[in-house]
Amino acid sequence: MQREGQVRIPSGCAISGMINKTGKRMNGEAIIESIAVMHDRSNGLGGGFAAYGIYPEYKDYYAFHIFYDTVFAKKECEEFLELHFDIINLSKIPTRKIKEITDEPLIWRYFVTPLPTKLGESQLDEREFTAKCVFRVNTRIDGAYVFSSGKNMGVFKAVGFPEDVGRFYRLDEYEGYCFTAHGRYPTNTPGWWGGAHPFALLDYSVVHNGEISSYDANRRAIEMYGYKCTLQTDTEVITYIIDYLHRKMSLSFTEIASVIAAPFWQTIERMTREGRDRHEYLRIMFSAQLITGPFSILVGFEGGLMALNDRLKLRSMVVGEKDDTVYIASEEAAIRINEPNLDTVWSPKGSQPVIVCLNGGEA
Amino acid sequence: MAVNFIYPDYEVARNYDRCIGCRVCERQCANEVHEYLADSNKMVCDDAKCVNCHRCVTLCPTRALKIIKSGNTYKENVNWSGKTINELYRQAESGGVLLSSMGNPENYPVYFDKILLNASQVTNPSIDPLREPMETKVSLGAKPRNIERDESGRILNNLPPQLSLSMPVMFSAMSYGSISYNAHESLARASEALGILYNTGEGGLHEDFYRYGENTIVQVASGRFGVHPGYLNSGSAIEIKMGQGAKPGIGGHLPGAKIVDDVSRTRMIPEGCDAISPAPHHDIYSIEDLRQLVYSLKEATNYKKPVIVKIAAVHNVAVIASGIARSGADIIAIDGFRGGTGAAPTRIRDHVGIPIELALAATDKRLRDEGIRDYVSIVVGGSIRSSADIVKAVALGADCVYIATAALLALGCHLCRSCHAGRCNWGIATQVPELVKRLNPEIGYKRLVNLLTAWQHEIKEMMGGMGINSIESLKGNRLMLRGVDLNEKELEILGIKHAGE
Numbered sequence: 001m002q003r004e005g006q007v008r009i010p011s012g013c014a015i016s017g018m019i020n021k022t023g024k025r026m027n028g029e030a031i032i033e034s035i036a037v038m039h040d041r042s043n044g045l046g047g048g049f050a051a052y053g054i055y056p057e058y059k060d061y062y063a064f065h066i067f068y069d070t071v072f073a074k075k076e077c078e079e080f081l082e083l084h085f086d087i088i089n090l091s092k093i094p095t096r097k098i099k100e101i102t103d104e105p106l107i108w109r110y111f112v113t114p115l116p117t118k119l120g121e122s123q124l125d126e127r128e129f130t131a132k133c134v135f136r137v138n139t140r141i142d143g144a145y146v147f148s149s150g151k152n153m154g155v156f157k158a159v160g161f162p163e164d165v166g167r168f169y170r171l172d173e174y175e176g177y178c179f180t181a182h183g184r185y186p187t188n189t190p191g192w193w194g195g196a197h198p199f200a201l202l203d204y205s206v207v208h209n210g211e212i213s214s215y216d217a218n219r220r221a222i223e224m225y226g227y228k229c230t231l232q233t234d235t236e237v238i239t240y241i242i243d244y245l246h247r248k249m250s251l252s253f254t255e256i257a258s259v260i261a262a263p264f265w266q267t268i269e270r271m272t273r274e275g276r277d278r279h280e281y282l283r284i285m286f287s288a289q290l291i292t293g294p295f296s297i298l299v300g301f302e303g304g305l306m307a308l309n310d311r312l313k314l315r316s317m318v319v320g321e322k323d324d325t326v327y328i329a330s331e332e333a334a335i336r337i338n339e340p341n342l343d344t345v346w347s348p349k350g351s352q353p354v355i356v357c358l359n360g361g362e363a
Numbered sequence: 364m365a366v367n368f369i370y371p372d373y374e375v376a377r378n379y380d381r382c383i384g385c386r387v388c389e390r391q392c393a394n395e396v397h398e399y400l401a402d403s404n405k406m407v408c409d410d411a412k413c414v415n416c417h418r419c420v421t422l423c424p425t426r427a428l429k430i431i432k433s434g435n436t437y438k439e440n441v442n443w444s445g446k447t448i449n450e451l452y453r454q455a456e457s458g459g460v461l462l463s464s465m466g467n468p469e470n471y472p473v474y475f476d477k478i479l480l481n482a483s484q485v486t487n488p489s490i491d492p493l494r495e496p497m498e499t500k501v502s503l504g505a506k507p508r509n510i511e512r513d514e515s516g517r518i519l520n521n522l523p524p525q526l527s528l529s530m531p532v533m534f535s536a537m538s539y540g541s542i543s544y545n546a547h548e549s550l551a552r553a554s555e556a557l558g559i560l561y562n563t564g565e566g567g568l569h570e571d572f573y574r575y576g577e578n579t580i581v582q583v584a585s586g587r588f589g590v591h592p593g594y595l596n597s598g599s600a601i602e603i604k605m606g607q608g609a610k611p612g613i614g615g616h617l618p619g620a621k622i623v624d625d626v627s628r629t630r631m632i633p634e635g636c637d638a639i640s641p642a643p644h645h646d647i648y649s650i651e652d653l654r655q656l657v658y659s660l661k662e663a664t665n666y667k668k669p670v671i672v673k674i675a676a677v678h679n680v681a682v683i684a685s686g687i688a689r690s691g692a693d694i695i696a697i698d699g700f701r702g703g704t705g706a707a708p709t710r711i712r713d714h715v716g717i718p719i720e721l722a723l724a725a726t727d728k729r730l731r732d733e734g735i736r737d738y739v740s741i742v743v744g745g746s747i748r749s750s751a752d753i754v755k756a757v758a759l760g761a762d763c764v765y766i767a768t769a770a771l772l773a774l775g776c777h778l779c780r781s782c783h784a785g786r787c788n789w790g791i792a793t794q795v796p797e798l799v800k801r802l803n804p805e806i807g808y809k810r811l812v813n814l815l816t817a818w819q820h821e822i823k824e825m826m827g828g829m830g831i832n833s834i835e836s837l838k839g840n841r842l843m844l845r846g847v848d849l850n851e852k853e854l855e856i857l858g859i860k861h862a863g864e
Contacts, residue, residue, distance in 0.1 A: 008842070010486040187486060211487040213829055214836030216843065224734045249510060255518075262833075264496045281520055283835075284502045285510065288737055292836040293487055311832065312495060314488055 003191030008232040012185035013197070013209035014041035014162075015317075016329040017298040018338070019178040019305045023358050024324070025053055028171030030338050031179035034327075036163035037334045038183055046184030046196035047165035048157025050205035050300045053177040055152050061088050061111040062130055062202075065148035065155055066137075067193055068106035073143030080141065084133050085112035093156075093169065100164035105193060109154075127202055127247060132226070134201065139228050145194050150203030151302070157182075157196035165196075177358065178305050180298045182207035198300070199235040201243050205300040208235040209330060210315050213293030221288030234295070241289050242299055249286075253299070253306045253363035257353035259286040261311050298328060304357035313350030320345040326356045367456050369449050370435040371410040375419070381427035382406055388419035388428060393786040393798055416779035418788035450709070461709035464782035464792070466609060466701040466746050466768055469713050473701075474720035474853070475752045479862060481843045482828040490832050492823035498833040499530040499819055499826075503740040503762055504669045505693040523693060524669045526600055529558035530819045531757055531834060534811075535698075535744045535765035536582050536604065536673070538564030540617050540626045540638065541705035541782070542771075543799040546791045547572060549774055549807030554578035556812050562765075565589075565604060565615070565640060567629040573597050580671065583660065585614055586640035588630040592663060600668050600694070601660050605644070605653070606675030608702030608745035611716045615640035616706065621785055621794045650686045657691040669693035671742070676700060676722030677715075681729035688730060688739040695741050696765060697722050702745025703768040705792055706783035719745050720759065724857045727760025727839060736760075736839075750821035759857065760839040773814040774807045 016034040020026060031049060055063055064081070068074040081087060089111040095104070114129050122129050134146045148155035153176075156169040162183040166172075182197035190196070198205040212218070212234045219229045219237050225248070227240040238260070245251045245259060259282050263271075268279045283290070294314030299306040307328045309317050320327040320335040320342040327335040332345060348354050355363050375396060384406060389397040394412045397419065399405075413430065420428045437445050450461055483489040490497065504525035511519045534550045541564065548571075550561040555578045562580040567589015572579070579598035583590055595601055606612070617638040627634040647653050657670050672687045673696035674680065684695050699719025704712065723743045730736035743756055744765030753764050772778065775789040782792035790802030822834075831837050845862040846854050854861055 012486065211830075213483070213487060213831045214840060217836050217838055217840035220731060220839050220841070221737065224731050224736060251510070265498055265500050266496055277520060278518060281518060281522065284522060284525060285506060287502070287835040288838070290833055290835045292832050293830045312490070 001189070001191060004195035004233070005231045007188070008215075009186045009188045009190060009195065010211045011046070011187065011233075012041065013207075014038035014183040014330045014334070015181065015207045015209050015296060015298055016327075016334050017178070017180040017207070017300070017305055017307070018325060018327045019356050021324045021326065021356060021359050023053070023177045025175035025177050026179070028166065028174045028176070028179065031181045032163050032166035032171055033337050034329060034334045035166070035181040035183050037337050038329070038331055039161060039163070041185060041330060042161055042183030043185045044161050045186045045190060046157070046159055046182075047162025048155060048182050048196045048198050048207075049162075049166060049169070049171060050153065050155050050180045050198040050200060050207070051171070051174055051176040052153045052179070052300055052302070054154055054174045055111070058089065058111040059152040061113050062149055062151055063154050064110040064112060064134075064146050065093060066108050066110070067145045067147060068108065069143035071106070073141060074106055074108065077137055077141050077144040080133075080137060081110060081112060084118050085110075085114055087112050094173070095168050096170050098164060098168055101158055101160045101168040104158065131202055131243070135226075135228055138230055147194065148200050150200060150205070153203055153205070153300070153302070155198050155200045155205055157198065158193050159190065159196060178300060180205065180207045180300050180305070195231050195233055197235050199231075199233065199239045201239050202247070203300075203302040204239055204243050204246070206235050206239045206242065206297055208238055208295055208297045210234065210295030210297075210310065211293055212238075212291050212295055214291050217288060218291060238291065238295075238297060241291070245286070245289060246301070253301075253304070253355050254353060255282060257306070257308050257351065258282050259289050260291045261308055261351035261353075262290050263351060264311065296330065301363070303361040304355065304363050306356075306363065307348065307354040309348060309350050309352070311351045316347075318345060318347050319354055328354065366452060369452060371413065371433055373413055373415045373430050374410040374433045375408045375413055376429050376431050377406060377408065378427045381425040383425055383427075385424060387422050387424065391418050391422050391788060393788050393793075393795070414779040414781040414784070415777075416781065416788050417777040462706055462783045463709040463712050463780060464704060464706055465778060465780040466703045467713050468780070471700075471718065474718055474849075474857065475748075475755050477846055477848050478720070478755050478857070478859065479845050479847060480751070480754060480758075480825060480829065481845070483830040487830045489830055490827040492820075492827045495827075495832060497823040497827055499822055501528050501531045501763055501834055502526065503528065503694050503742070505740075506738050508738065524667055526560060526669060526694075528560065528763065530815065530822065531753060531761070531763040532815060532818070533559055533580070533742065533763060533765050534561035534770050535702075535767035536562040536564040536580075536602065537705070537767055537771075538566030538582075538617070539569055539629055540566040540621050540794070542791055543793055543802060544569065544625065545799055545802040545804045545807065546771070546774060548804040549802070549811060550770065551575040551578065552804065552808035553811035553815070556808065557815050559815070560599060562602060563598070566617075566626065566638075567631065568594055568597055569625060569629050583656075584640055585642070585644045586638060588632060588638055588640070591631070595660060595663050595668075598668070600671055601664065602671040602673055602696065603653070603656060603660070604673045605647070606673065606677070606698065607704060608675045608698030608700050608716055608719070609704035610707040610711045611675030611677050611700075612642060613708070613711055614642040618785070623794050626794060650690055653687065654690040661691070671696050673698060676717045676719055676745070678717060680717070680722045681725040684726040684741075685729050685733055685735070688735050692739065695726070695739060697726060697741065697743050698765070699743065699745030703771075704782075719743050720756075721853075721856050723756060723761055724759050728858055750818035751825070753818065754822055754825045754837065755844065757834065757837050758840050758843045760841075762838060769814070770811060773810045774802060
């Protein structure tokens with residue numbers, strides 16, 4: 001049977017996220033409780049988490065989380081990493097043996113920084129160099145897959161129900177200022193763990209509920225700019241689009257939202273001159289990055305979180321706030337399990353971004 | 364000599380029980396097929412003169428007329444078909460090149476008919492265009508590689524000139540001369556009403572039509588007929604015609620008989636003088652020369668107009684298109700081997716060039732492999748017959764399509780493929796005043812508007828079925844396509860999967 005990446009598998013999902021604007025770190029237990037409420041929105045074939053602020057002691061190093069199918073793949077990958085990076089620390093990612101999670105690959109974590117000589121030779125900036133190395137591993141080294149590569153953040157994912165995945169990865173032993181979670185309902189067996197969400201590149205991570213109808217238009221466009229879609233999932237291509245627009249095109253997250261969930265022309269026509277000019281420009285300039293079809297996404301990045309629905313709001317998504325913490329989830333119940341007494345609770349409209357940054361920061 | 368006789372392919376079947384001898388058929392036929400015999404009070408006809416244009420059929424008040432295949436046949440022979448034999452006899456008699464009109468009618472694969480579209484089921488909702496916005500607006504033109512901001516961080520508009528269309532369709536180049544004044548007026552008015560563009564072809568622009576400039580593409584071809592600064596600046600875009608799908612590699616020839624009065628003035632050549640467009644542009648013998656013409660035209664129009672470079676779909680079209688994209692062109696137009704023409708040598712029309720579906724797929728892929736697809740727009744034509752062809756072309760990678768044959772059909776053309784004779788009974792491909800006036804632009808433009816309004820509606824329905832509510836998200840979205848009855852190589856070139864995969 002083909003595994004995910006060789007075949008495109010549509011999926012339904014649950015998503016949840018929380019961020020503390022003061023940067024106060026929360027225990028990972030809370031996000032597990034939230035996603036567990038939406039158990040029925042997953043089918044046990046994928047779950048995962050992204051956690052920000054969890055590696056303060058290594059915050060200046062890229063944290064690579066890598067799946068290996070075999071020890072040979074590990075050896076080959078580590079040789080590659082040693083050639084390109086200074087590896088400050090490496091270890092197995094601590095897991096808990098539970099009966100719900102089986103068939104795990106080898107799961108390793110490396111804290112690395114690019115070798116100055118290699119970086120200089122490449123004539124790339126540090127982030128581009130690192131991203132290129134991640135693609136190199138994922139496309140060239142058979143059986144090795146980097147599924148997390150940001151600084152002071154990490155992705156934890158597996159095949160299983162999300163609450164089990166959380167326990168498996170001992171998420172209760174991590175503390176971060178922002179978490180996102182994903183429960184997956186794929187229509188077919190993914191065959192391996194790579195297709196689970198979140199999907200991440202550098203510090204950008206995406207959890208997504210939906211099936212985008214623009215997938216192949218987006219994929220073929222983004223692959224022109226050095227990205228390689230190996231998993232054939234919507235989340236993968238959305239992550240690359242966000243990386244491209246934010247890191248390479250220097251768009252703000254507000255502008256990114258106007259690109260990927262662009263307002264309709266009829267809405268743009270009713271805007272003031274300035275708004276019309278900006279939106280017309282973005283739609284024409286980045287027409288290939290427009291995403292259609294249903295989606296609700298949570299985009300994690302260094303210092304913030306963005307939630308966004310498709311243009312027609314074809315997927316549910318609710319936002320709740322309490323003091324300095326913002327909660328976002330597919331269902332309100334997944335928020336109230338953690339915070340029954342919310343200050344506000346509301347549903348963002350289609351293509352209306354909710355961008356939350358740590359105090360003093362901007363996206 | 365008896366061997367010169369060729370039995371007509373079609374015959375006019377008249378039902379004498381119905382015929383009332385009103386002689387409409389006789390008056391309407393510019394080919395003088397019908398004749399009234401006063402002695403016997405009977406209508407007769409000469410099938411040999413009939414081009415099968417259906418003018419008499421449609422106007423006969425009693426439906427007494429129809430055109431049927433004559434059924435006369437040579438001894439059956441797969442290798443030597445009746446058509447081949449007849450053509451050979453004609454050439455043995457005339458010593459001339461065979462001429463034909465309109466697109467290649469031969470039995471080559473039509474790839475559009477072997478491609479099927481997707482629709483949403485369960486995991487993704489389809490969208491009803493009657494209830495939700497469904498966007499078909501497209502913008503054609505070059506795109507910059509990076510954004511620029513001012514000191515306050517506001518994004519600056521660094522876009523080169525763009526063409527904005529309400530839907531991804533334009534009327535392809537047909538010159539004034541090859542088609543009539545009334546046909547041009549119909550196209551121009553329809554473009555204005557629809558918010559799209561039409562193309563002057565290489566015959567210049569009649570002074571009456573400058574008012575439709577915003578909806579006009581002015582063409583510069585190898586004959587440079589009718590080209591002057593006012594002309595270049597009168598339209599929204601300029602097209603350099605390097606080639607035409609119906610006759611790649613050769614030029615054009617509008618006979619002196621069609622260079623009458625206004626046509627002569629518009630083309631800036633004497634009346635009655637043949638208008639001969641050379642095969643190549645004699646100032647373009649290579650890609651670096653093309654670049655010079657592109658920038659000459661941009662200089663002449665102050666960089667206000669996008670420049671389209673139109674080429675015929677030939678074997679190495681993808682590589683050529685890539686070169687064009689690097690030569691300052693804002694838009695590349697590719698014309699497939701089934702594209703129409705007012706006149707072309709039959710052998711060229713029927714044997715040169717490649718199908719537009721393959722040319723488009725190969726070009727789109729090549730430009731993506733080169734990383735430059737986003738910086739240039741692609742328009743394809745030759746031949747787009749329906750809204751389904753448009754949806755498939757866009758999903759293969761086109762930004763927009765050109766239609767011409769379909770537009771002429773809307774104006775009354777019955778595809779008799781006799782344009783080169785200049786006696787178009789429908790008032791389209793003729794300059795004979797009595798014939799031209801048969802095409803009423805007031806009706807003609809409305810029929811064009813109807814056609815494209817209907818197509819737009821169908822495009823929206825198909826997009827909605829796929830869960831796509833903006834045409835941008837269909838562009839190059841080849842996962843929405845599946846092939847049937849195609850081999851591995853064809854699928855590979857089209858970049859699509861087979862149905863069932």
